[in-house]
Amino acid sequence: MTNPLFYAKILLFGEYGIIEDSQGLTLPYSFYKGTLKFSDNQSDFEKKSNESLQKYSDYLSTLELPKDFKIDVDAFKKDIEKGLFFDSNIPQGYGVGSSGALVAAIFEKYSFIKYIPESISKIQLKDLKKVFGELESYFHGKSSGIDPLICYMNLPILIENKESVDKVSIPKEEAGKGAIFLIDSGSVGETGPMVQIFFEKLKNEGFRKTLKEEFIKYNNACIDSFLNKEMTPFFKNLKNLSKWAYVHFKPMIPTNLYNAWKNGIDTNAYYLKLCGSGGGGYILGFAKDYEKAEKMLEGFNKEVIYRF
Template sequence: MNNPLFYAKIILFGEYGMIENSQGLVVPYSFYKGTLKFSDLDNDFEKKSNQSLEKYSNYLAELELPSDFKLNVDSFKNDIKKGLFFDSNIPQGYGVGSSGALVAAIFEKYSFTKRDPETISKDELKDLKKVFGQLESYFHGTSSGMDPLICYMNLPILIENKENVGKVSLPKEEVGKGAIFLIDSGITGETGPMIQIFFEKLKNEGFRKTLKEEFIRYNNACIEAFLKKDMNPFFRNMKKLSVWAYEHFRPMIPENIFNAWKKGLDSNAYYLKLCGSGGGGYILGFTKDYEKAEKMLDGFQKEVIYRF
């Protein structure tokens, strides 16, 4: 393919916790995608994208990358002059990896060393994640490299800890009553300020303690139960995770979602959690009975991403 597509990603579990060494489970989401293309730049979207790429190429020119991961920045700059832009329908500020897909597309096209995601070893994944972190930090000030890695690999990835990541298989989808779904908060969120709030909170010893002893425990238990398709312990821990986030991630929860979040906890009809850094964009929902949850969440735009 001349123009490979790079899909969005969804952090099912591990938002913020991964910064403090929790596990994470991240999956590609093919509803949104982006690809590098050439054009005459005769509309605003293409023009803006081309200008953004030019600024980014200056950042890349200054970046010191390991020799195995070096990019052909001269070729990238030449292509920008020829009208290169990133044609994407991935919404920005929605927690689904708009900058991750862009970084993955640039890396795939301009990396001197070509790789096949299917055959990448666990050690190489670790190195790739580190390099992607450097490449994406231009957009957020700091980056784990996780988003571009998922977009590049186009496979579900289990983050075991800060050091180790591996490919993983999700349980087979079934047409059951249960579902994982997205709720559109209707507003965009900015990753930088949200991460700033989180780091401020981390200065508080009580918050650090509850994050490590409760949030990370519930988060890891959810991942383990979900991958085993063990739904009773999954929903038990999912509720604890949702309660914890409702109490401790208040600034990250969009205001118009507060009541719906509480309604889910009070009724046990569904549980909500952040999708990415929060502040806006999507919120993730988990339910044993999607029909019931859908009625209770009337007025919100929803998209089912997984059935069980």
């Protein structure tokens, strides 16, 4: 059997808010993917990946995981000696879950108990998210476990709050004029420093207040209206969300997108928001008329991820 592919993920809504108990909505994104493979004579990429896996396996040796989610670290280490590496085209620092896919692939291959994602209960999801948080914290210092969970499940996931997640159905794509799309900022974003900025901002009582009373309200309303396919309230809340981010998340917005971000709000042709922690990588765009938005965003590399 060939090793399964693990897709990237896109956090459609909930960036930073999920740290403060907002809802989140995240989808698998099959354009980018990764899989564990063996190589005899390794290229530089394969060698580097193999060395990284070696270091990661040492970290796994130190973890005390719950018995239902234990990993066969010995088998993993033996395979690393045989030339195991992670063959992935998921860009790092772009907010699409490069480390999440790696963690999901390792768990799928080396966990003692094998799970069928479609059959996993809501309670198991909660436990799995916690375990994935521990497994991924090696890469980011602290992880919610959401990214590996999405990559592992390969299903849309609704983050209900800090503790609870559930599988969810998103409206079927249609060949309409509207689109959700990614814009490549052209630079890499580092999660750590961006999250640090956010925590600094949280020390300010005024920021905490507006985050809870405005950002989380708009964010949750966007998720609700999107899942119910109510596009008028969806775009109304999206505009508020984009405006709020332009004012309060400015350090996280790549500088080459400031003007485009504001232009979208002023013309109502499209709205932009962060995709993950920001600072670089991808930015998310939403437009009722994608052709019009595309012309206005000429010069930027764009990828459509959903049509409506």
